[in-house]
Amino acid sequence: MSNKAVVLGCNYYIGLSTIRCLGKQGVHTVGVDYTDKNTYAFDSKYCSEKLIAPYYKDDQEGFIRFLKDYASKQSAKPVLIPCHDNYVEVIDAHLDELKEYYLIPQTEQGLYTKLMNKETLQKIASDLGVPTPETVRVNEADYLEQVDRIIQYPCIVKPTDSPAFVAKFRKKLFKVANRQELVDAVGQAHAAGLEVIVQRIIPGFDDHMYTFDAYMNQEGKVTHWMTAQKYRQYPINFGASVYTGQKYVPELYDIGAPFFEKVGFKGFAEIEFKKDAETGTYYLIEINVRITNFNTLINKAGLNIPYITYRELTGNPLPPSAIEKDTNIVFWYAYEDLLAIRGYLKTKQLTFGQVFRSLLKRKAHSIWSWSDPKPFFSFVRMLRGKYAKRSSR
Template sequence: MPSHPAVVLDLSANGVGIIHALARRGIDVYAYDTKGPYSKGKSRLASCAVCPSPLTEEKALLTFLKGVAIKFDQKPVLYAGADDYVVFISKYRAELSEYYLFLYPEHSLIEDLLDKKKTYDLAMKYSIPTAKTFFVETDEQLDEAIFQLEFPCILKPVFGHEFRKHINKKAIKIHDAYQLKRVFPVYSKYGELIIQELIPGDNQTFYKVAAFFDDDMNLLSLFTLQKNHQFPAEFGTGAHIVSKRVPELVDIGVPLLKELGLKGVSMIEYKQDPRDGQFKLIEINPRFWLTHSLTGHSGVDFAYSYYLYLTGGDPAPQLEQIDGVQWIYLVRYFLTFLEKRRNGEMTWKDFLRGFKGKKVYALLALDDPMPFIRSTTSHLWNAWKRNRKE
């Protein structure tokens, strides 16, 4: 039996995926999150509890985690499923490394990747194709951007994890200059914004390449995937995706991650522009991503390889994957289907076809039903409230 426990910070579907991957291999898992996510994500496969916020209670969370770790005979492996926790762990890495096992790149790089301005600068430095982007701080810069823009375009926060505390959107679609001038000052109250061209193409033009590099930047895990559907349908996160090896993504993504020194687990998202066929950079995440639970069912188990490496297990590199395995976040897939059906973009036949073949569910699990029940109830309740407002 594995002797090192695992501590997971995050009880969203991302964190629950880590719990499932480890607990089913006999690893003792302890999972924590702030009160809201905890109430929706508590798992029977882990010992779960509420923890202080990494945003507003840093010192309390540091004390809390030290108190958790000293109860164990062996250092726990520390996992984070959300940006807030990644930043916290990285910031306090010197103290936390005395109590936990984890692997992150330099703190300055993590900060750069969570800042869309600096990510854009990295794209320019390494000649990575990206959407046309404008950084606006004054009325004059806004007018200049409008002069150069084609509409519709999108408005995005520079710091997405900070912005979503106030506005639960990844991006806002802007249809014309009048709307942009009207809403820009409204949304800018919640943080810095960028204006970006809208790359055409449906959900299936989104791809990800993920990698796990060890301390010496040796590649231990590699995975690529394609989105089929996301939630919300226009600007959202994965609802239905499929494992798919995309050699071109491997060729451009892996050298970039290595050049940046992104040790540990990381992921790059691209969108393929149908106008020129180029894969254009969307974001780089220095952490486990929402749909990582697909990897273990496709022959590349990121969560377990990370555990083995940090506990001296010397995992063999997993660089080949099984293609065609589908990952389904059931309630989000259903709600996205309803939205696309209203717009004439999807039929019941299309929806049911999404369940054919080998598949894994984000949360649906007979041995751990409550995360699925809570998440489904919450999503349906929120959808009902939105429909009432409309």
């Protein structure tokens, strides 16, 4: 395999699982990050090269130049795989020039960003007839009255640009219970230079969250797909997957496949849905346009998304495949799931018995691997260091 795979982002388990998925298939993997501190994916035995690049936030042009310089020295175009939203945004902004040096599935510059942006995504979904939560834009003079009339309280204040919001507030959104809290939340976001929208909360516990995970080939057709159901997330109620199971839900294919094909998406993406507990309607919540948190689950269930991407882009695509049965495998990010469980028990959303029974399922671990244990121990050392700093303050 003369084409290398360049994996952007090695300080999180998404990059680690991507490196493992490719390395186990004999692909030469190149891990890239802006620091060697806490980059535990670098410690995987499947990481063939480790590169420290300029920090994309401080020197975006230097980062792009670094990528181009590396690719220009290779005998064949590397496959470029971003494992964080910030890397996706940078690639999208420079897509046309990077495609001269790298194999990248997407061909339309700006489409990644349009689907990541909550406001433009809501309009695209609406135009295609896919339900989204009722939304009010705060730049309208009577937005408070609209919230009273259309959405009511409690409701959520969501950023249009999630990566920037999470970097600032360390959470995905604000939940507000009344008009004053809404005004305060919008004020905080605007003070940070961030745009937000207000949305209705779709009724239902966290296990009403579902995903449609799919790969679209260069003809824009869905060739590989799987559906999943969240059981727990962190922070609880409005967070990222920490305990999610593969679950065959054909209705999500019926919604998700036409959506991706109509917008012309190419490569891997994930639609996150919430099923209304009262009506049964699936509402599109957001889209991830890069390898997802529970990539280890998708792989263990039978779809190696990074390798599917690699094979198609290097001219030797794998045959179409879908997971059309329940495997009873769950993704488990144990560290944050323990924090989530504490929150669910404290708020009486779950009982100890419910938690205990759920943990008996077969696991796809986020970090631990019997065949590649070193990243896990590096992660544990990182956690010890963080807690030591906190206790010394």
